[in-house]
Structure formats: structure tokens, C-alpha cells
Amino acid sequence: MTTDRPPVWRHEYKHWITPQEDWVLTRRLERLFEADRHAGPGGVYRVNSLYFDTPADTALRQKLDGVDRREKFRLRYYGQDTGFLRLEKKSKQNGLCQKQSARLSEEEVRLLLAGQIDFLLHSGRPLLVELYSKMRAGLRPRTVVCYDRQAFVYRPGNVRITLDRALRRGNGPADFLDPEALACTVAPGGTILEVKYDAFLPDLVRMAVQVPGRRAGAWSKYAACRKWE
Template sequence: MNKAYNNLKFRHELKFMINRHHYFIIRQRLKNLVRPDKNASTNGEYHIRSLYFDDYENSALSEKLGGFRDRHKYRIRVYNRSDRLILFEKKIKCGDYIAKLKEPLDRDMYDAILNGNYEVLHQPDNPFAMELYLEMKQHLLRPRVIVDYVREPYVCENGNVRITFDKELRTGLHATDLFDQSFNPVPALDDRHIIMEVKYDEYLPEYIKAAVQMEGLHQQAASKYVICCKYLKNNNWEDQ
């Protein structure tokens, strides 16, 4: 087994597409039950921009659209448009459980990967870096689409719960550089819709369930990657 998976920890992940009316109600109910994530700015939010990768068969997109319960996808993620923290991630999903592998990159490594120099990932003593390297060399893993949004995160120590509201989902035409100053993302989702995610370890406290109105909401496969890919395709922005 790949050593990168030895300490992999899976968590529950639930996703809901809600409107702004529900968002304001749920946020108010959560007010005295959870606290803002320490990484959020003074306005309680931070910005996320991810570059998603897929192979020559578009496996990540096809498996998601095909309803595969066990799948994975690769992305490079940055926060608040800064290169201080650049993470190459693999998100692994098994049913309603998720786990992540992360490999930090410096700016030089990121630039090299974007320029097609995958040798920077050839690190025999680093299992996950080697997995990325082999995916790029053997399966032609390549950048596909940028996913851009604002996140409002909350945490609760009981159950190690994390609740996030992802807003202003955007993408762009043929964009592959997370730090491109000329990148002008366009809305990929109606601004009235917000993606709420609830992640937790072994259990979800009943008072959190009640606060987020889980009994009245339906889980949805709200993949931001798929939403952005579909938007580009429907607007004839797909790569020919």
C-alpha cells in the first residue's frame, strides 16, 4: 500500500444547495452554537481558488457524473489569492466519507508544474508526490478548470464539526493559472444559491442537526468542479 495512505482519516461529508433565505435562517440558528473558523478574516470569510486536474479520459468528471460512490480528484488550492500556502490535494470519497492527502508546494514548484515540468514531483521518498508524478506521466493528468469562491466557515468542537457556506462560485475560460492577474472569473452559479457543507468525525450533535434544518433539507451532489465544468460547456467555453 502507498505509504501516503497509512494515516488517512476519513470524515463524514454532507452537501446541501440552499437559497439565501435558508442561509440567513441557518446562520442565525448557529450563532450561539458554533464559532467562526480561526482562519477566517474579520468579516468571517476567506477566498478559495482551486485548479482542478483530470486525466486524458476525464475520469474525475465522468465518475462524478456517473454516480460512482468511490472516486477521487486532484487539485491545487490557494487561499486569499496568496502564494504563501499552495497545496496539491487529492480528495478521496468513499460513499458519504471523505479524506484528503496534501502536498505543499512552493511557488517555484507550482510554476514548474504549470509549465509542464513534472520532474519537480519526482521525489522517491515522498509517496504522494510520486503518485502525482506518475499520474501526470502515465495518465496525462492535466489542469482543467479553475473554481473560485468565498467561504464562510464555522467549527464546533463536539464531533469536530465544520460547517461552511460557499458563495459567489465562479470560473473562467481556459484559465489554468491561479495567480494570473488578468483572470476575470464569471459566475458559474446563480448568486441566490449557496452550497452548505457539513463535515464531522464520528457523530453530529443533535443540536447542530436541528440548527441546520437537516430534516427538511435534501442532500445534493453539489460538486463545485462539476458545476463549473457544466457552465463552461453550456456556454461553449469548453476546450475544443
Template sequence: MGLSGASHGRLITMRHEEKYICSMRQLNLIEQRLKAVMPYDTNQEGDSYSIRSLYLDTGDDRFYHEGLSGVNHRSKYRIRFYNMHDGVIRLERKDSDGNLKKKKSEKISKDQVLRLLDGGLCIEDVGDLGMEVHSLMRGEGLHPAVIIEYKRSAFVYPVGNVRITLDRDISYSPNVGELFDADALMIPVMPQNMHVLEVKYDGIIPGYLLSLLETGSLERVSYSKYVYARDTMSNNGVL
């Protein structure tokens, strides 16, 4: 399946993004509160969905080190699909400017991903973002680095374009060739019973929504699933 950046690309403007580490008890409490005032994302079937991503990095792990150091202006590249459905796959670049984030995204076929896993990407079949990835592969040794998977419950609210997500059971696999294997062995990234809450919004977020997140001990953190996964890999002796 060919791509055209004009017809398949999506650019989301800069949004605020705040992250918190939560226990399961805290996450369940917050979820019950949110259910009373916020609907689930309309794309979500049931109370959660799964996300599997393949993160890409340069030969010298530039994106990992920039994330680890908290570099203000940085990017990361990934391939993402949902509920193990490989009929719709997206190639994404997420840009960070402090706590502001934006994402560029375009469709990519499973065949294109398999070629990328094999070290190649046909530039005739990709959009602008695919061309960018191809250039980084040739110039900086961009390559598949790690698979990350988790379960997400997403709530939305129109005022402020608010999106609150509860991410549970975050895990990784260094075996990037198993991206489309539903039975791939996934290793926990977080300590047992710890999960992630993310709050995203455009300009402002209504104060009463913030009050629903109050548990008395929530602390905002700088958190990157990719950096945490790479650190866990290193701690487990996987380089």
C-alpha cells in the first residue's frame, strides 16, 4: 500500500502534556471519578485498548540520551498500532518543547514495516515522514530499538480539548522482530503495581477536572516510556 503525505499525514499542534506515576489503587479511584463526568474516547471499545509501539533510535542512541537528559527540544520516532490489529499502522514523530508536545503521523503498511525491520524502506512508497525516517536510516543509522506495549483507558472532554489516559501494565521486548507476534514475551517496565496517568490539553484544563485527579500523594514527573524501557533493558543486561 503506497502512502502520500498529503492524503494520509496528520499534524497535531502543540499541546500541554503532564504525567504522573500512580499505584493501581490511585488509578482505579481516579478512573471511577472520571467515569462520572467524562466519556471514554469514541474509538475505544470497552473500558480499555492495547497499544503496541516499535521505537526507533539512531546508531548512537541519540533520542534515548536526549530523553534521559531532558533536552528541551527533542523528537522520537515510533511505529504504532492498536489491539494487535495490523490493518491500520501509523508511523509517528513526537516532538517535545519542554512540557509542550506535538505529533506528526502517517499511515504505513505492514509490508513497509517488515521491510524496515529488515533494514530497508522503499522511498517510493512512503510519505514525507517516511522519507524523513529513510534519511535518518541512511545518515544516522536509525534502527528498531525496542517494542513497548500497554493497556490504555482514555477519557475526553471538549473544553480545552482535554484527554486523560490511564496506562497500565507497561512492558517491553528487545526482540523487535516479534512486533506482530501476539505471543511475544513482554517484560514489565514499571515496578509491580505502578502505572502512568497522562493529562493532555490545549490551552487550559477546567479546575474541577484537576480536582478529580487529587489523591493526596500524586506527584508530577518527567516520564518517557521509551527511556524507562531502555533503562530497564540495561538493568536486565540487554544493551
């Protein structure tokens, strides 16, 4: 598959929760919702991402400043399978999020990391051509972010609930294709809860993910990892 995925605007809410809250919430979600079918034994899988930014840290600064209209590019694969790599562009506008993605081969990613990006332009694929243009203007691979994810789905509302644990980072872009090259754990003792849905959030989900005293926030795994560089 080589075609870019059509973008869809979705709602997205994030919460930082404690290990105790995580334990209670996980037991509840396991009883109510279907586990992600891509997850391995135990329902958990690993997410490896390489985020791009400009020399002026535009993506980071826009996130920290709460800019309403912003975007970020990243490369991603799961577990230790570097045979399935994706380029993703995530946009945010008016509180809604949109993600576009396109498959890349490991050879193409290695070329990109080496600064050999002409293949992006010649691919004829809109998302890759856009990345080429922005890399020519200064965008560069910046930070490796890794965490363990447990995910649940609920078809009404196209809901996806994720629990991201053990957030950690790599030393630099060269580490991206080496799943074992991690520098440190960035956020020990906590979990990022994310709830994503289309037009509406079903009451069952709304009640299931409630954590007393917690409000949705603008928590960023990329920003958290950048703090430790």
C-alpha cells in the first residue's frame, strides 16, 4: 500500500493519571471495551516515533504556547518491526485533530535520515512531497520518543482509548531504527490517557474514562522528551 490516507478531523483529549488511577481505569476498560486487535500478548504494544522540528523549534514552541493551528511530522513503527514504517502529519485546528499518513520502506527512511531526500519529491505522493518542501526549508528529524501502549476501541463514535506508559526517549535521530537505543525514562510513575472520537463521545465511554479530579489537558509526549535533551 503506497497511497496517502485521507484526513479525518477528530476530537482528542489527554489526561495525566497516576499508577493507582491507571490500575483502576484499566480494569474498568477491560470489562467494557474491545482491546486493540493489533496488540500483542497482554494487550500492550510498543510505539516508536521520530519527531521533526525546525532549527527554531517551531513545533515545540507552538505546542508550549498553545497555538491553535499547528502541525507536526513524525516517523513511526511498532514493536521492533522496522518493516512497517509510516510518515505521519498531525494537524490541530479549533480543538480538532487530523492525521495523514503514508507508508515508507526502511530503505527510504534510512535515506531520509542520511539527508538524501530527493526520493520524497519524485514519489509523486502529496504528503511526501510536502515533507520534502519543508525539509528543504529547514525541517529536520529531531527527537526519538518511545512508550508502551494499551488501547481499547468502541465502534459507536469511532472511539479509541489509549493508555501510554513508560515514556522514554532516544539520544537522537540515529537511534530511531534501533529499538534498544533508549537514553532514559522521561515520565516515571505515570500514564497518559488519551480519548479520540469523531462527532460524538458516547455516554458509556464518557463515564468509563472519568477520573475524579482530572481535567483534559495539552500534555505532549514530544515536549516532555525535549525537556530532557
